[in-house]
Structure formats: structure tokens, C-alpha cells
Amino acid sequence: MAIKSLDTDQQISIQALIRSWKGKLTWDLLVTKIESSLAFTTTRQTLDKYVNIKNEYKEKKRLLRGQPVSSDETELLSYLQKDIDLAEKVIQLEAExxxxxxxxxxxxxxxxxxxxxxxxxxxxxxxxxxxxxxIKSKAQHCES
Incomplete structure (x- = not known):
């Protein structure tokens, strides 16, 4: 079942995913990628409620408009799937x-x-x- 609200870490992960996006970007593709890469299910409507995510999406769409496929993307296709997964994870973590x-x-x-x-x-x-x-007191209780 799709979650109806996102915590801060999930929002940051989604923003990072959008920033590192390559190729065509749609809400449906983003929702699918979130499910496969970030291991939780959400909806376009939920994503649209978060201004930071919506702005990140619009900005990435603007940057991607009219961009040809880069040679970097072509090179990625020649790597083994494991290497692609690792490279995507590094890009995701850097963006996060x-x-x-x-x-x-x-x-x-x-x-x-x-x-x-x-x-x-x-x-x-x-x-x-x-x-x-x-805050310090709560942090000490959590460490105990």
C-alpha cells in the first residue's frame, strides 16, 4: 500500500533521486523508480503535496528538455548490471x-x-x- 505522508529522510532521498535522474522524467517513472530504488511505495498525488519535491521535479524537467542522450549514458549500457547498480547508488548517495x-x-x-x-x-x-x-537529554536517552 502506498504511504500517504513522507518523512524527512524519504523526502531527501526522493529529491536526490530526482537530481541524479538521467533520461525521460515523468511522475509515473519517478514513482516506479522510488519503489524499486528506495523500497517504499508512494503516489504522484503524495509527491505533489511536497513543495520541495515538486520544485525539484519541475527544475529537473526544465534541465532535461531538449537534451540529447549523452555519451556517458551510452557507456553505462556497456557495463555489467551490477556495475550499473553500483554507479546509480553512488550517484543517488551523492545527490542525497x-x-x-x-x-x-x-x-x-x-x-x-x-x-x-x-x-x-x-x-x-x-x-x-x-x-x-x-534535545541533548533525548539524545542521551536514545544512546542508553
């Missing part, structure tokens, strides 16, 4: 890492903004510090 780094950058900027606001408002800094302690 890029998406994760982008997300971390956004989160770091957000935290810096909170810290700068907190520098002038002690109440905001107190809430920020309490939240940080709660």
Missing part, C-alpha cells in the same frame, strides 16, 4: 548528501537568526537554551 547539506545550511541559518534575536531578548534565548537541553 547534497540535499542533506543544503537542508543543514538552511537550518544553521535559521538557528543563527534565533540566536541573534535571542541576544537582544533574554526570553527567546531562555527558550532556545531549554530546547537545546531537551
Amino acid at each position: 548528501l547534497k540535499v542533506a547539506k543544503d537542508e543543514i545550511g538552511y537550518l544553521q541559518a535559521f538557528i543563527q537568526k534565533i540566536v541573534s534575536i535571542g541576544a537582544s531578548d533574554p526570553n527567546v534565548m531562555a527558550i532556545f537554551n531549554k530546547t537545546l537541553r531537551d
Whole structure:
């Protein structure tokens, strides 16, 4: 059964899959590739609900328009299936890492903004510090 909502890791994996996409891209092909490569089932409608995934899809479609088949794709066909699978996995992981780094950058900027606001408002800094302690406490409980 298709999942109706995606967690952050699934969203990042899907964005990475789209970024590393080669050849014709359609929602149906993407849903099929997600099922085979990422081992979960979703629908076009679910994917369409996520702005980050929809934007990644539109951008990749724009980049792929009118692009001829590259010699790299022709070379890939000559490799053994195992080599193709490994190469695709590396591309997928590199794209996933890029998406994760982008997300971390956004989160770091957000935290810096909170810290700068907190520098002038002690109440905001107190809430920020309490939240940080709660996160550390939960992390320690998970390690135990």
C-alpha cells in the first residue's frame, strides 16, 4: 500500500533521486523508480503535496528538455548490471548528501537568526537554551 505522508529522510532521498535522474522524467517513472530504488511505495498525488519535491521535479524537467542522450549514458549500457547498480547508488548517495547539506545550511541559518534575536531578548534565548537541553537529554536517552 502506498504511504500517504513522507518523512524527512524519504523526502531527501526522493529529491536526490530526482537530481541524479538521467533520461525521460515523468511522475509515473519517478514513482516506479522510488519503489524499486528506495523500497517504499508512494503516489504522484503524495509527491505533489511536497513543495520541495515538486520544485525539484519541475527544475529537473526544465534541465532535461531538449537534451540529447549523452555519451556517458551510452557507456553505462556497456557495463555489467551490477556495475550499473553500483554507479546509480553512488550517484543517488551523492545527490542525497547534497540535499542533506543544503537542508543543514538552511537550518544553521535559521538557528543563527534565533540566536541573534535571542541576544537582544533574554526570553527567546531562555527558550532556545531549554530546547537545546531537551534535545541533548533525548539524545542521551536514545544512546542508553
